[in-house]
Amino acid sequence: MWVCKDCFADEEIRQEILNNFEQEGVCGICGKNAKLIESSYFIDFFRAVLSLFQPDNTSQMTMIDIIDRDWKLFANTKCARSIIGEVLDTTNYGFGLDDHVSYTNDILDNVSVWEQLKKDVKENYRYLFDHEKFDVCADLSPSYSLNAGAVLYRARVTPEGQKKLRCKEMGCPPKEKAVAGRANPFGIPYLYLCKKEKTTYYEIRAGFLDKLSIGKFKIKKDLNIVDFNSKISLFYSFEEGGSLPDIVAKNKIFDAISSDLSKPLCRYDTELEYIPTQLICEYCKLNKADGICFSSSLHKGGVNFVLFDPDDATCTSVICREIKTIDIDIEK
Numbered sequence: 162m163w164v165c166k167d168c169f170a171d172e173e174i175r176q177e178i179l180n181n182f183e184q185e186g187v188c189g190i191c192g193k194n195a196k197l198i199e200s201s202y203f204i205d206f207f208r209a210v211l212s213l214f215q216p217d218n219t220s221q222m223t224m225i226d227i228i229d230r231d232w233k234l235f236a237n238t239k240c241a242r243s244i245i246g247e248v249l250d251t252t253n254y255g256f257g258l259d260d261h262v263s264y265t266n267d268i269l270d271n272v273s274v275w276e277q278l279k280k281d282v283k284e285n286y287r288y289l290f291d292h293e294k295f296d297v298c299a300d301l302s303p304s305y306s307l308n309a310g311a312v313l314y315r316a317r318v319t320p321e322g323q324k325k326l327r328c329k330e331m332g333c334p335p336k337e338k339a340v341a342g343r344a345n346p347f348g349i350p351y352l353y354l355c356k357k358e359k360t361t362y363y364e365i366r367a368g369f370l371d372k373l374s375i376g377k378f379k380i381k382k383d384l385n386i387v388d389f390n391s392k393i394s395l396f397y398s399f400e401e402g403g404s405l406p407d408i409v410a411k412n413k414i415f416d417a418i419s420s421d422l423s424k425p426l427c428r429y430d431t432e433l434e435y436i437p438t439q440l441i442c443e444y445c446k447l448n449k450a451d452g453i454c455f456s457s458s459l460h461k462g463g464v465n466f467v468l469f470d471p472d473d474a475t476c477t478s479v480i481c482r483e484i485k486t487i488d489i490d491i492e493k
């Protein structure tokens with residue numbers, strides 16, 4: 162079957178088709194006139210992808226659901242069904258397009274190191290835990306550079322009677338007032354910042370008609386960041402000789418850590434809840450990271466940063482904002 166780049170969402174696959182197309186004509190899936198490649202060009206890759214799954218009656222998802230949720234390889238379900246269907250026809254994998262599947266037990270076992278570590282540091286060992294297996298499954302080395310001059314944002318509610326806070330009031334609290342957070346332990350302040358100004362409104366959970374002071378923070382030097390938000394291209398990793406099961410496990414662990422880091426603080430939380438993510442930050446520091454970044458759970462598409470040394474960024478100006486509308490929705 163001849164296919165075009167627009168049947169795929171993965172940038173690396175799209176580029177591969179543009180670089181290696183064999184003819185121009187009508188795509189066998191979407192019907193567009195485009196540059197085409199034989200779908201068999203990708204057969205080894207998709208065989209490796211199919212090997213990531215096992216039949217699982219307790220799962221609610223098909224393989225295509227999981228690929229769409231985690232990897233966004235295809236432009237739409239029709240493209241996914243055509244390509245995956247063709248590979249399924251060549252070998253008996255023990256499941257079909259509409260069967261419910263999960264990742265293989267080996268992958269799930271590796272992903273579970275995060276849940277195990279959380280349990281261990283809450284219930285068994287606090288400071289010196291067994292991290293050998295965790296290290297193998299999740300590499301917490303910095304993968305991203307936040308360059309000097311980059312601008313990030315931080316908000317505080319402006320106290321009654323004041324127009325706005327001053328630059329020096331926008332940083333994190335001093336050591337003696339630093340309460341524990343998801344990333345920082347009690348007594349060790351970190352600087353929590355957002356990539357976009359708008360994300361700060363959500364992160365401080367601003368209410369209707371709240372007046373906010375928004376601090377613009379400039380990064381002083383190039384910083385090494387552990388990016389829990391990064392999405393690796395499965396195809397690129399395969400081409401580079403990476404092990405897909407290992408990449409899937411690492412990605413799932415990073416997603417889970419990112420989600421735990423971005424859970425809003427709740428007044429009923431005990432400080433025990435924050436220990437695992439605080440530990441992860443300490444671990445990143447040992448790996449020479451200056452900070453971390455992860456997705457905001459409160460603002461879709463928002464990215465949060467935590468800098469371990471609050472002096473790595475300086476507040477250069479403060480602007481006032483007032484919350485005029487609040488958009489409330491229910492989860493569907």
Ligand SMILES: [Zn+2]
Pocket residue numbers: 164165166167168188189190191192193
């Ligand atoms: Zn197409």
